Amino acid sequence: MRDKNFARRAIDSLAKYLITVGGIGTIVAVLLVFLFLTYTVIPLFKSGEVSDRKSVVVSNELSFKHAVVDEYGLLGVVFDGKSFSAISMFNGEILTKFNIDGEIIGYNFNSKDDSYTISDSKGRLMVAKMNFGKNNIKSGDTTGNPNYSIRDGKIVEIDGDAESEYSVDIKVEEILQKDYKIVLVDSVSSENSRFLAFLDENKVLHIDLLSSKENMLTGEISQTIDESLLDMSGIIGGSFPKYLKINSSKTNIMLFFEDSRFINVDTKNFDNPFVLEDKKLFNDGRKITYLDFLIGRNTILVGDDKGNLTTWWSVESSLSKNNFQLTNIHTFSSGDETPVRFIYPSKRDKSFLVLNESNTISLYHMTSGKKLFQTKLEGINSQIGLMNQKNNKIFVIGKKNIAIFDINIPHPEVTFKSIFGKVQYELTNKPEHVWQSSSGSDDFEPKFGLMPLIFGTIKGTIIAMIFAVPIAIMGAIYTSEFAHKRYRNSIKSTIEVMASLPSVVLGFIAALIVSPFVENIVLGLIFCIIMIPFSLIFMGHLSQLLPKNTLNAMDRYRLLGIAIIGIPFGIFLGMKTSVIAEKLFFYGDFKLWLHTHSYSPIGGWALILLPAGIFVTMFIYRKFLYDFYISILDGKSYTICGLIEIIKFFILTIASVFVSFLFAAILTKIGIDLRFGLPVIESIMSTYVQRNALIVGFIMGFAVIPIIYTVSEDALNAVPEHLRSASLATGATQWQTVVNIILPVAMSGIFSAVMIGFGRAIGETMIVLMAAGNTPIMDMNIFSGFRTLSANIAVELPEAVIGSTHYRILYLAALVLFVMTFIINTIAELVRIRYRKRSSQL
Amino acid sequence: MGLFERKNYKIFFRSKGEAVLWLTGGGLMISLIMIAFLILLVLKNGLGNYIPLPITMMELKNGELLMGEVTKSELYTLDKAKFDQLDDKDKLRINENGMKEKRYLLRIGNFELTNEHFKWVSEYEIKNRSYPKDAVIIERLEWGRFYGIPKEFRIDGKAVSTDLNGIISNYKKYHDYVVKLWEEKVSIEKKEIGKLNHYIEKERLKLKKASMDLSKAKATKNELKIKEAQAIYEMSKAEFDAFDKSVKKNYERLIDKIDDLKKEYERYSIHFLTVDGKEKDVKLFEMIRSYYANQLTFSEKVGVYFSRWVEFLTGEPREANSEGGVFPAIFGTVVMTLIMSMFVVPFGVIAAIYMKEYAKSGKLISILRIAINNLAGVPSIVYGVFGLGFFAYTLGASIDKLFYSAKLPNPTFGTGGILWSSLTLALLTLPVVIVATEEAINAVPNSLREGSYACGATKWQTIRYIVLPRAMPGIMTGFILAMSRGAGEVAPLMLVGAVKLAPEMPVDSIFPFVHLERSFMHLGFHIYDLGFQSQNSDAAIPMVYTTTLLLITIVVVLNVVAIYIRNRLRKKFIGSIF
Structure with a gap:
């Protein structure tokens, strides 16, 4: 007996233990979702890691003008003005040397293909290309801990069984021979042509286009040279410019002087170049000490003698169109006032390295404006700072030694501000919210601004709620208070079935059935939305003309009347009036009106402001005219009262329309147009797109109606029966009971229903994905598409690389969604708990 | 009647609210009309598609x-x-x-x-x-x-017959025969060659694993271990070679057979x-x-x-899914939903029992309820994101490292699959089961519990023998609702494993029969994919409608059953309170 009891107890406590674990597990599950999302997002905002400095002593003393390092950070090439020396970066040994005979005057480095364009005093123009190579000699299992050594001027990597060789092949090619001295030169090459610009000793600017063509038959390659000249001796005057740069699109040649003078030559018309701009970049006497392009040859990085680094690109002037001017966008200050000695743009992203005279090395990211790393180096006469293409090593090269830092900054472009704030991206005029995660071009910078997505989410949700909330709540009130008892359960069950419809089905119907259908009857649809309620209220008034006993028995037939007369008549009215209105206010073509500036916006305003018109009219009526109206009814017979009610209804309707037109006229007069240029929301109605917010809102409303309906119906049902009975017993009608007793008590429950519906709409994915067009734009135009956080995740996450910035930002989007719905659901639940307490006290 | 009749009607109509009632009823009616319209639309197009x-x-x-x-x-x-x-x-x-x-x-x-x-x-x-x-x-x-x-x-x-009757009789004569040959060929291609490929892949992985073990042993520089690993490696190499040879022979035999079949069935044609x-x-x-x-x-x-x-x-889908059948999608949906139920029902029931029978403090229950409501309110796509990151990329990647290292860098569990989809949806549908079970447990009158305690039963015995049996219909409701939700949800599945066309079913005749790592086809995803990714959308739309009809039917039937059970449950227990 005791044994059995013991077993019983043991099982009992084991069950208790297991069930407790399971119960607590559900809280943990919620927490786990939240924690995991956060855990994935956090690395975005971490500053990254930089190792301690490692020093390498160089075998021969170096002098430099420029240098470049290979992708892996093993092999560098130093250019000293006469020769190129290949140098091993891990021990400082010089591997090979390549001399160029002749005195080199001008050079320019092109980071795209690791080449230098050089000119010498004898008028030779050459291109020296560094071909870094990796050669796998033996493959095998690796340990991840490689050993390096040098063999025949090559670096050998031995890692476990695998062996690889790293080498550089320096190739110098003469491309032009002139008989004068070339002082400055730059060139941009593409597949089979090379665009060259150089300034000779007489200050004549030469623009050359070298193109090679392969003869299809003989395979012979023929070269053609086009040249145009611009004599700039008059413009330039006494001094010589220090830098000459060609931009990426080869439309501008830019000359910079030491005293910050800047001359911009426009070469859009190759045969006829002209000076576009001639100005000083700095007005406070700062001097340019170093200058280079950022990756992509669009942004100019200017280092000055006060230790600042400024970024510049051409911006369209706000005053006149097509007038581009080089404008200062960002300023980075290193903190000490020593001149900038060297700038090295990253080959991977929009970050760059700045070296000051005081041996301070700083790494910045341009777009985010983030300082990624800064340190002051001791014991080195630093000349040049470099980064490899993987952006995981920084080299600072001095005369006798090299300082190396291993860096690991996975998300340099991300700051809190770059995600949620406005960011000025390269070549744009002003800071903006942009989401653009991929593009066809190579040196594309992904733009991760979540605001357009958050905006789209809210836009879709608001429109959906405008549809869903009135319909759902009214439906709930009617079902719980007025519907015939016999049908109540089946109505509820039907709407619960509606809740179970998969959203992919709704999305499919929205996109492939509703969108093409609505496209031809947009205005009709809008008028139906207005006219159906109008028709219903009108029918309600008409039914008041019925004999009183019939009216009292109306409850049974009202729904039938609504379905057979009310709604169809509303649709009929909507279609008919829309045709008239289109002719009267929308110039005969609503869609054309939507995007024609010259048409008056008054009709659109009146449509949008109709609710305001109704509100104001009702307010005036209730406040000032109600007593007067009651006095008219006093003593009149039943039928006359009914007729007067109808007349009142018509007068109020006309008054509402009038008031909304009055508002519309005022706004039109002031010059505010709902189609263009509104602050923040841009427009309310504008150019029509087939898959638009109105349709998505409508279908998404359809998707959230059941949940709002069910929860509010439950709330209405939960109002204690004795309250209802007491009210009816005092002689109040059913309607008075609903308005004065039931609704106030159930209000908080209905509020939580709306919140839950709101949460649903925010996270709805399939409908938006299929029917919203997925354009991440920020305007409130009900006829344009949008992209929500959820749809964006569904579209882009399958393609995002694990651990990349894009991947983590998408997790951030999910986290934002989670937090939004968490807040909303928690509020809803707290309200509901309070409501439950209060209603149980009643 | 005359006695109480109101003589003054000045606020009569206002108190009746008739006009506003029409408006309110309109709200209800619009919802009902919309749903009726939607279902009729799908019915008409879905059923009408196949009419010749x-x-x-x-x-x-x-x-x-x-x-x-x-x-x-x-x-x-x-x-x-x-x-x-x-x-x-x-x-x-x-x-x-x-x-x-x-x-x-x-x-x-x-x-x-x-x-x-x-x-x-x-x-x-x-x-x-x-x-x-x-x-x-x-x-x-x-x-x-x-x-x-x-x-x-x-x-x-060569023409055998040129008159109509001849063509028809020949068609009738040969069609079944030819189709049978063709089916045999497809079955060989799919099943037997698939099996061969599967086995040879398995052997190859075994060999790779042995070679990896060998190099690992080499790294330790322990002579004994190296020798041992070397021996194993050579053995598996020999095994593999032998196997490869036999497979190749088999393979050639099958190819020959396919060629024969092909030659035979391609003989017949109609001009x-x-x-x-x-x-x-x-x-x-x-x-x-x-x-x-x-x-x-x-x-x-x-x-x-x-x-x-x-x-x-x-049938199997043809022509980029726009023709043929959706059997793999039905099968995938069913298997996924069943696996999901295996996880969600026990956990949901346990959580509900905990909340109703064990948790004591009101605070804790409030927090639990908020947690559950949040689980219910979190957008499904967030679950997808979580499932992808946590289940596939974290758990799955660890499993791969431990058990499937030979196959890396090709992921086995480290990517979307039916197991991860099921788990993700289990998390998503957990609140449904919890709420339904809770409701059912609530409906069990306290007097029954007290009677059980009075007889000396422990808490667990009371739950096991008194509460749970009576709550069973409610649990069933939760189970069915969860299944219907699982069948209709698409967004998270897009991330964790549903695919356009799965080459292999998640359950088949190759050991271990249930392949939890495989991706699968899903009816909801099928609709999305057909409607939006297919190139020939005019041809695909009828198929979308039919699939939609099927999905809606499944979901609605499940729901109606659940609602029916719930309503019966309510009625049953209203009567039994004593």
């Missing part, structure tokens, strides 16, 4: 001859310039229609000849139309439908004449279904209709 249509031959005024099925007709507004060019008779007709002209979507098929599946034809273009008796519709394995007039039955390219005068040889095995569309009797029509439904429900 007649073949219409249209002679156009420009001399062109078209033949096919009229799948859709609609009115459109004709532009003025076109209208002016028409003759008076057409003008009159169009004027009568309110300047609208009728046009027909003609499915002309014969894609390899015409490069079009469909063509719009306006009424004014048609000179006359006829319904040729001897025209045949052929549904084929590839290239969509074929419309033509049979001319010859050919074996080995057709198309409406535009081209000739075309259609192989017999390609024909899935063919009939004289304009000669069908009612019962034959019903036969075609149902045979199409049977193909839809049991």
Whole structure:
């Protein structure tokens, strides 16, 4: 007996233990979702890691003008003005040397293909290309801990069984021979042509286009040279410019002087170049000490003698169109006032390295404006700072030694501000919210601004709620208070079935059935939305003309009347009036009106402001005219009262329309147009797109109606029966009971229903994905598409690389969604708990 | 009556609120009308798709001859310039229609000849139309439908019969035979060769694992271990070579067999004449279904209709999913939902029991309730994101590292799959089960529990023998609702494993029979993919409708059953409170 009891107890406590674990597990599950999302997002905002400095002593003393390092950070090439020396970066040994005979005057480095364009005093123009190579000699299992050594001027990597060789092949090619001295030169090459610009000793600017063509038959390659000249001796005057740069699109040649003078030559018309701009970049006497392009040859990085680094690109002037001017966008200050000695743009992203005279090395990211790393180096006469293409090593090269830092900054472009704030991206005029995660071009910078997505989410949700909330709540009130008892359960069950419809089905119907259908009857649809309620209220008034006993028995037939007369008549009215209105206010073509500036916006305003018109009219009526109206009814017979009610209804309707037109006229007069240029929301109605917010809102409303309906119906049902009975017993009608007793008590429950519906709409994915067009734009135009956080995740996450910035930002989007719905659901639940307490006290 | 009748009506109407009641009722009615409309739309299109249509031959005024099925007709507004060019008779007709002209979507098929599946034809273009008796519709394995007039039955390219009856009797004679051969070939390709590939892959991985172990042993520089690993490696190498040889032999044998089958079934064909005068040889095995569309009797029509439904429900998809069946999607959905239920039901029930029977403090229950409501309110896509990151990329990647290292860098569990989808959806549907179970436990009267305690039962015994049996219908409700949710949810599945076309089913005849790592097809995802990713959307839309009908039917039936059980449960326990 005791044994059995013991077993019983043991099982009992084991069950208790297991069930407790399971119960607590559900809280943990919620927490786990939240924690995991956060855990994935956090690395975005971490500053990254930089190792301690490692020093390498160089075998021969170096002098430099420029240098470049290979992708892996093993092999560098130093250019000293006469020769190129290949140098091993891990021990400082010089591997090979390549001399160029002749005195080199001008050079320019092109980071795209690791080449230098050089000119010498004898008028030779050459291109020296560094071909870094990796050669796998033996493959095998690796340990991840490689050993390096040098063999025949090559670096050998031995890692476990695998062996690889790293080498550089320096190739110098003469491309032009002139008989004068070339002082400055730059060139941009593409597949089979090379665009060259150089300034000779007489200050004549030469623009050359070298193109090679392969003869299809003989395979012979023929070269053609086009040249145009611009004599700039008059413009330039006494001094010589220090830098000459060609931009990426080869439309501008830019000359910079030491005293910050800047001359911009426009070469859009190759045969006829002209000076576009001639100005000083700095007005406070700062001097340019170093200058280079950022990756992509669009942004100019200017280092000055006060230790600042400024970024510049051409911006369209706000005053006149097509007038581009080089404008200062960002300023980075290193903190000490020593001149900038060297700038090295990253080959991977929009970050760059700045070296000051005081041996301070700083790494910045341009777009985010983030300082990624800064340190002051001791014991080195630093000349040049470099980064490899993987952006995981920084080299600072001095005369006798090299300082190396291993860096690991996975998300340099991300700051809190770059995600949620406005960011000025390269070549744009002003800071903006942009989401653009991929593009066809190579040196594309992904733009991760979540605001357009958050905006789209809210836009879709608001429109959906405008549809869903009135319909759902009214439906709930009617079902719980007025519907015939016999049908109540089946109505509820039907709407619960509606809740179970998969959203992919709704999305499919929205996109492939509703969108093409609505496209031809947009205005009709809008008028139906207005006219159906109008028709219903009108029918309600008409039914008041019925004999009183019939009216009292109306409850049974009202729904039938609504379905057979009310709604169809509303649709009929909507279609008919829309045709008239289109002719009267929308110039005969609503869609054309939507995007024609010259048409008056008054009709659109009146449509949008109709609710305001109704509100104001009702307010005036209730406040000032109600007593007067009651006095008219006093003593009149039943039928006359009914007729007067109808007349009142018509007068109020006309008054509402009038008031909304009055508002519309005022706004039109002031010059505010709902189609263009509104602050923040841009427009309310504008150019029509087939898959638009109105349709998505409508279908998404359809998707959230059941949940709002069910929860509010439950709330209405939960109002204690004795309250209802007491009210009816005092002689109040059913309607008075609903308005004065039931609704106030159930209000908080209905509020939580709306919140839950709101949460649903925010996270709805399939409908938006299929029917919203997925354009991440920020305007409130009900006829344009949008992209929500959820749809964006569904579209882009399958393609995002694990651990990349894009991947983590998408997790951030999910986290934002989670937090939004968490807040909303928690509020809803707290309200509901309070409501439950209060209603149980009643 | 006269005594209490109100004489003054000044606020009578206001107190009745009749006008506003119409508005309120309108809200309800609009919801009901919308749902009715939606279901009717899906029913009409979903059920109507498979009705066999007649073949219409249209002679156009420009001399062109078209033949096919009229799948859709609609009115459109004709532009003025076109209208002016028409003759008076057409003008009159169009004027009568309110300047609208009728046009027909003609499915002309014969894609390899015409490069079009469909063509719009306006009424004014048609000179006359006829319904040729001897025209045949052929549904084929590839290239969509074929419309033509049979001319010859050919074996080995030689005409066997040229008259209609001969062709029909030959078709009847050989079609089943040829299809059987073709099915055998497909089955060899899929099952036997698939099995061979599977085994050889397994052996290859074994070998790779041995080689990895060997290099690991080498790294330790322990002579003994190296020797041991070397021995294992050589053994598996020998094994692999032997296996490879035998497999190759088998493989060649199968290929030969396939070739034989192919040669045999490709002998039979029917030679057709198309409406535009081209000739075309259609192989017999390609024909899935063919009939004289304009000669069908009612019962034959019903036969075609149902045979199409049977193909839809049991067949494999063809032509980039836009034709054929959805069996793999049905199967995937069912398997996924069942695996999901295996996780969600026990946990949901345990959590509900904890909340109702064990948790004591009110605070804790409040927090739990907020947690559950949040679980219910978190957007499904967030679960997808979580499932992908946590289950696939974190858990799955660890599993791969531990057990499937030989296969890396190709992921086994480290990517979306049916297990992760099921787990993700289990998390998503957990609140559904919890809430339903809770409701059911609530409905068990306390007196029953007290009676049980009074008899000396422990808490667990009370739960086990008194509460749970009575809560069973509620648990069933939760289970069914969770299944319906699982069947209808698409967004998270897009991230964690549902695919357009799964090469292999998650359950098959190869050991271990259930392959939890495989990706799968899902009805909801199928709709999304067909409607939005397919290139030939006109051809895909009927399929989308049918699939939608199927999905809605499944989901609605599940829901109706759940609602029915719940309502019965409520009634049952209202009566039993004592």
